[in-house]
Amino acid sequence: MANSFYFINIIRFTLLVLLQVMVFNRLNFYGFINPMVYILFLYWFPIKENKSPFIIISFLLGFFIDFLSDSMAINTVATVSIAYLRPALMRFCFGVNYEFQNFKITSTAKLQQLTFLSLLILIHHIIFFSLEIFNLSYLLVILKKVIATSLATWLICLLVSSLFSVKKK
């Protein structure tokens, strides 16, 4: 059980990093939209796990993406931040339920899952593009990028997650 857990997460980690770097970073839809699918890793990661390893793993995830895409460390900053905020976001989306032992993300309402994913994406993108542009006089550009890329990321994440959905037992 424990082995398969590590196995699945390592595979997922590698595949998401490669998918992001090789495919989605080159998409340049409309010239600037590059969806960031690797956020799915944070969405999929089990809730029961300790929070500190989770933050470190998220740091590594962002780190690898940055390492491969010449983007300083802005992916790392954004990913670590949503990893840290994730428990708070879950409490917001799923209520106190999520702290119970038998809580499963797949057993919650579709709307709650969608809100959770959207919030993760939105916060990530706001941090990411603010740091990337790093200039408040380009506020409109930041907004445009956040909104357009969030929509694209959201759509792709939904497609990918429905493609590889966890089977209900």
Place this chain on the structure above:
Amino acid sequence: MQQIINFILRYKNTLLYVFLLFIALTITIQSHSYHKSKFFNSANSLSGNIYQTSFNVSSYFNLNQENKRLLEENLRLRNILFNQNKLLDTVISDSTTNYTVISAQIIKNSYAKPMNYITLNKGSKQGVAQDMGVINAKGILGIVENTSTSFATVQSILNTKSNINAKIKNTDYFGSLIWNTEDANTVQLTDVPRLVKLHVGDTIVTGAMSSIFPENIPIGTIKEFDLNSSKSYYKINISLFNNMTNLKNAYIINNIKREEILELESETTNGK
């Protein structure tokens, strides 16, 4: 003491987060200054090899188009060669060559970010070093920023840090070429004085002021121009000859005399 340990245990996630955030922010802020982005660049062997593998696969898809482009370039160069009077008489000796050229392939390119970098599959093993110019058949691409043994990252002209000397063709009026991040096919030329007569469609080439690029390498044509707020300099939009979104081959230019020039310049400024 007990309280401190309790405090750390209680807020260990927050402390961890702040610590990691601090590391990441430090790296980000450091990379904002020129030549400091030593670590996060795709010239390292891990990312270089990943991109090389991916390039090996994807390069097959438009071989046809790329061949046509190289053929056109050959045609143009042949035309120049055959119309020279001293055909094949010219002996290329060490004293007359100023530049050597290394060919390379582009294995990674980006153009949608404010700071774009290109990765080439030639590195210090082939003689590539920092601050060499990178061009292709149509015009300039950027300047080499980092090298590893077999890869190099190039600071694209589509980078807010980029600042290249450029001039209006057949004149000696020059300015600096920058990018305002808005459009991947448009760059800006600033610091051209208002007394210069400009026309839409004029060609912009690299200037003689830089020790990186040879003079007269094409960049683009003037799309529109306007005076800046102080009304003394022009703000010129240039549409590039190159399509920066679709690049495959590049040439790296090594100015042999560059070190001599730099040495002389630093001697002059320090010797005052």
